[in-house]
Amino acid sequence: MQEQDVLQTDKTDSPVHEEASNIVAHTSAEASAAMNTASLISAVSGLYLWKKSFIVSSPIPQASDANSGQPTVSDSDSGGTAVSEELRIDVDGRYPQMVASGVIHGGIFSRLHWIANMVESGANTWTGDIFYKEGSKTSFPYRSVRIQVIPNAFASQRKALVTLSGGGSTHRTRTFKFASPNFHTVDFEFDHVEGEDVLLDIKTTDHPNRPSTLEAEDLSVMTIFERAGFAITTTPGGRVPLKGAGANKLWSYQEMHDAMQKYWSHFASKAQWAMWVFFAGLNEEEGKDLGGIMFDDIGAQHRQGTAIFNKSFIADAPKRDKKPEEWIRRMNFWTTCHEMGHCFNLAHSWEKGAGPQDWIPLRSNAEERSFMNYPYNVKGGQSAFFSDFEFRFGDGELLFMRHAPERFVQMGNAEWFDNHGFREANISPEPRFELIVRVNRPQPTFEFMEPVVLELKLTNTSSEPQMVHDKLLSTMERITLVIKKKDKPARQYAPHAQFCWQPKNKVLNAGESIYESLFASAGRNGWEISEPGYYLVQVALDMDGEDIVSEPLVIRIAPPRDNYREEFLAQDVFSDEVARILTFDGSRFLEKGNDVLREVAVQLPNSRLAIHANVPLGKAYAKDFKVLELGDDANEAGITVAKPDSEESARCLGAALTDNMNAAAETLGHVDFKNYVEDFQDTLREQGDKLTAQAVRVEAHDTLERRGVKASVLEEMK
Numbered sequence: 001m002q003e004q005d006v007l008q009t010d011k012t013d014s015p016v017h018e019e020a021s022n023i024v025a026h027t028s029a030e031a032s033a034a035m036n037t038a039s040l041i042s043a044v045s046g047l048y049l050w051k052k053s054f055i056v057s058s059p060i061p062q063a064s065d066a067n068s069g070q071p072t073v074s075d076s077d078s079g080g081t082a083v084s085e086e087l088r089i090d091v092d093g094r095y096p097q098m099v100a101s102g103v104i105h106g107g108i109f110s111r112l113h114w115i116a117n118m119v120e121s122g123a124n125t126w127t128g129d130i131f132y133k134e135g136s137k138t139s140f141p142y143r144s145v146r147i148q149v150i151p152n153a154f155a156s157q158r159k160a161l162v163t164l165s166g167g168g169s170t171h172r173t174r175t176f177k178f179a180s181p182n183f184h185t186v187d188f189e190f191d192h193v194e195g196e197d198v199l200l201d202i203k204t205t206d207h208p209n210r211p212s213t214l215e216a217e218d219l220s221v222m223t224i225f226e227r228a229g230f231a232i233t234t235t236p237g238g239r240v241p242l243k244g245a246g247a248n249k250l251w252s253y254q255e256m257h258d259a260m261q262k263y264w265s266h267f268a269s270k271a272q273w274a275m276w277v278f279f280a281g282l283n284e285e286e287g288k289d290l291g292g293i294m295f296d297d298i299g300a301q302h303r304q305g306t307a308i309f310n311k312s313f314i315a316d317a318p319k320r321d322k323k324p325e326e327w328i329r330r331m332n333f334w335t336t337c338h339e340m341g342h343c344f345n346l347a348h349s350w351e352k353g354a355g356p357q358d359w360i361p362l363r364s365n366a367e368e369r370s371f372m373n374y375p376y377n378v379k380g381g382q383s384a385f386f387s388d389f390e391f392r393f394g395d396g397e398l399l400f401m402r403h404a405p406e407r408f409v410q411m412g413n414a415e416w417f418d419n420h421g422f423r424e425a426n427i428s429p430e431p432r433f434e435l436i437v438r439v440n441r442p443q444p445t446f447e448f449m450e451p452v453v454l455e456l457k458l459t460n461t462s463s464e465p466q467m468v469h470d471k472l473l474s475t476m477e478r479i480t481l482v483i484k485k486k487d488k489p490a491r492q493y494a495p496h497a498q499f500c501w502q503p504k505n506k507v508l509n510a511g512e513s514i515y516e517s518l519f520a521s522a523g524r525n526g527w528e529i530s531e532p533g534y535y536l537v538q539v540a541l542d543m544d545g546e547d548i549v550s551e552p553l554v555i556r557i558a559p560p561r562d563n564y565r566e567e568f569l570a571q572d573v574f575s576d577e578v579a580r581i582l583t584f585d586g587s588r589f590l591e592k593g594n595d596v597l598r599e600v601a602v603q604l605p606n607s608r609l610a611i612h613a614n615v616p617l618g619k620a621y622a623k624d625f626k627v628l629e630l631g632d633d634a635n636e637a638g639i640t641v642a643k644p645d646s647e648e649s650a651r652c653l654g655a656a657l658t659d660n661m662n663a664a665a666e667t668l669g670h671v672d673f674k675n676y677v678e679d680f681q682d683t684l685r686e687q688g689d690k691l692t693a694q695a696v697r698v699e700a701h702d703t704l705e706r707r708g709v710k711a712s713v714l715e716e717m718k
C-alpha cells in the first residue's frame with residue numbers, strides 16, 4: 001500500500017472555516033486585461049525532434065533578425081550512433097521553467113537524458129549548464145548547451161540549433177525541427193458511476209476566497225494540464241454500473257481496479273500516456289474520509305487509474321462558508337487535479353523526498369500553493385490555502401512533468417525495459433519487413449528442462465522485391481533477443497559465438513519470408529530460460545539502422561513432473577558444458593556434458609530434453625571430428641581427427657528423430673528438424689542403408705506436411 005496515494009481528511013483537526021476577509025471583487029474587464037499578457041504567447045517553447053533522416057545537407061538559412069557574422073550552421077556529424085533525439089525548450093509560454101532538456105536515443109540499449117538551466121544570451125539564443133544527466137553517460141561528456149532558435153512564421157519550419165560543449169570533448173551540433181508547442185501528449189478518459197457527476201469545469205471567480213490577482217476565467221481539468229505542458233486528448237467516457245461495487249455500493253480498491261480493466265477503453269498492460277479517472281460515490285475501505293485516490297498499484301503497471309469520491313468529505317463545505325456549493329465544486333476540482341497529478345508520479349508538496357530515485361533531490365514545501373499540497377494542512381488551514389491558490393502546479397512539479405525521464409512520469413511506466421521492451425528502437429513508421437518470433441506448437445508451453453527453440457520469420461511486407469543478407473537471421477550479429485522472466489529484470493541474450501560469414505545478398509520478393517531457428521535457452525551468460533514460470537521473449541533485427549521489432553511472445557516452462565528425479569538431473573543439465581553442446585549440436589571434447597545428456601536419454605527417455613540430447617550425441621559421432629589436443633609440451637599440441645562411429649551416431653539420431661517424429665519436429669523446431677533429418681539421411685546412406693534413409697525422408701515429409709509446413713519448403717526435401 002506504500003505506493004498508494006490517498007487523499008484523506010486529517011481526523012484530528014477540525015476544519016478551519018472560510019474567512020470573509022479575502023473576498024476580492026473582480027470585474028470581467030479586469031480579468032480580460034490580466035489575460036492580455038505576453039507570457040501566454042509561446043514562440044519558442046515546446047518539443048523539437050531530430051532524426052537521422054532529417055539531416056539536411058544544405059546550411060540552415062539564417063533568419064533576417066539573427067546576429068550578423070554568425071557562421072552558417074550544419075550538423076557536426078551524421079549523428080554518430082544516435083538514431084533520434086528529442087529536445088524540449090521551456091523558456092516562454094505558461095510558467096516557463098527556463099530549462100531545456102534532451103533525450104538522445106542511440107539504439108536499443110543506449111539512451112541519454114540531459115537537462116540544463118538556460119538564460120537568454122542574445123536574440124533567440126539561450127545558453128546554460130547541464131545539471132542533470134541520466135542514462136548512458138559515458139558517451140556524453142558535455143557540460144554546457146547553447147540553443148539558437150531560428151524562427152519562422154510557419155511553425156513547421158521553425159528550427160533549433162543546439163551546440164553541446166565542455167567536458168573535454170569537441171562541440172556537438174544538431175539542428176532540430178519544431179514538432180509541437182507541448183512537451184508530451186496524454187489521453188484522459190473520465191468514467192463515472194451511474195448517478196455521479198463528472199465535474200471538469202470551474203469558474204475561478206465562483207468562490208469569493210481567492211487571490212486578488214487571479215484571472216477570472218473558466219478553467220477545465222484539461223486547461224490545468226495543458227498549462228503544465230501537455231497536449232490533451234480525451235476519450236469519451238461512459239457510465240460504470242453501480243453493481244460493480246458489489247452489494248454494499250461502496251467501491252473497494254479491487255473493484256475499482258476491475259472496473260478500470262473493464263471500462264477503460266485504453267486499458268493495456270503497458271506504459272502509455274493515458275489515464276483513467278473514475279468518479280464514484282464512496283470508497284469501501286475508508287468511506288467519507290477518502291476524497292480521492294490514485295488506486296492503481298496492483299499488477300505490473302501502476303499510476304494509470306484514479307478515483308474521485310463525490311460523496312466523501314470533499315462534499316462537506318465548512319459550516320459558515322458563504323458559498324458552500326461553490327466550495328464543494330472547487331474542492332472536487334482540486335481533488336481531481338491532485339489525484340491526476342499522482343498519476344504523473346507527483347509526490348505531495350510536503351514529502352518531495354518520496355519522489356523517484358535518480359531524480360534531482362527536491363525540497364519539501366509544506367506551504368506550497370500547489371494542487372499537490374493539502375489545503376487543510378497549511379498554516380491557517382484551507383481558507384489560507386485558497387486565498388493564495390492560483391490553480392496550478394508548483395515549479396518543481398512542472399519541471400518534473402515536462403523534463404524528467406519519461407519512465408518516471410509516464411503512466412504505467414516502471415523500470416526501463418520491464419514492460420515495454422524495445423521502446424528505444426528506431427522503428428520506421430512504414431516498415432517494409434515484418435519479424436515474427438514463434439514456437440512451432442499450439443500453446444507456447446515447454447516441458448521442464450526442454451530447450452526453447454524459437455523460430456524467426458522475416459517477411460517482406462512491401463510491394464516490391466528487397467535485398468537482404470542471406471545470413472541475416474543465422475548470425476546473432478544483427479539480432480537482439482531480450483528474455484524477461486516474470487517479476488525479474490529483463491536480460492539481453494548473448495550468443496555463444498559470433499559467426500563471421502561472407503555476406504551475400506539475397507532477393508526477397510514481396511510477401512516472401514525467410515526462416516531461422518534460434519536456441520534461446522542458454523548463451524554466453526549462462527542459462528536464460530531454466531526455472532519453471534513465464535518468460536517474455538522479444539526480438540529486434542537491425543536492418544541497416546532501422547529496427548524491425550517482433551511482437552513479444554510469452555512462453556511458459558512447466559514445473560517438473562517427477563520432482564526429485566528431474567530436479568536432480570536439472571542441477572547437471574543447467575551447466576555451461578551442456579549449454580555449449582546443445583548450441584553447437586555436439587562435442588567430442590565436453591565429455592562431462594555428454595555424460596549428462598546420455599544420462600538424460602536413459603533416465604527420461606520420453607522427455608523432450610531426451611530428443612535434444614540425442615541430436616548432439618548422434619551428430620558428434622557422425623563424421624570425422626577434429627579435436628585439438630594440448631599436450632604438456634608445445635610440440636605435443638596438434639589436431640587429431642577422431643574417427644566417426646556411425647553405428648552409435650545412427651542409434652542416437654534415430655532415437656531423437658524417429659521415435660516420436662511429431663514430438664521431434666515440435667521441440668526441435670521445423671527449421672532445425674528438417675536439417676537434422678537431412679544429416680541423418682546422409683549418415684544412413686554412408687552406412688549403405690538407403691532404404692531406411694528413404695523411409696525417414698518420406699515420414700519426415702509427411703510429418704511436416706501434417707504440421708502445416710509450406711509446400712515450397714516440403715519440395716526442398718531431398
Ligand SMILES: [Zn+2]
Pocket residue numbers: 005006007338342348
Ligand atoms: Zn495525494
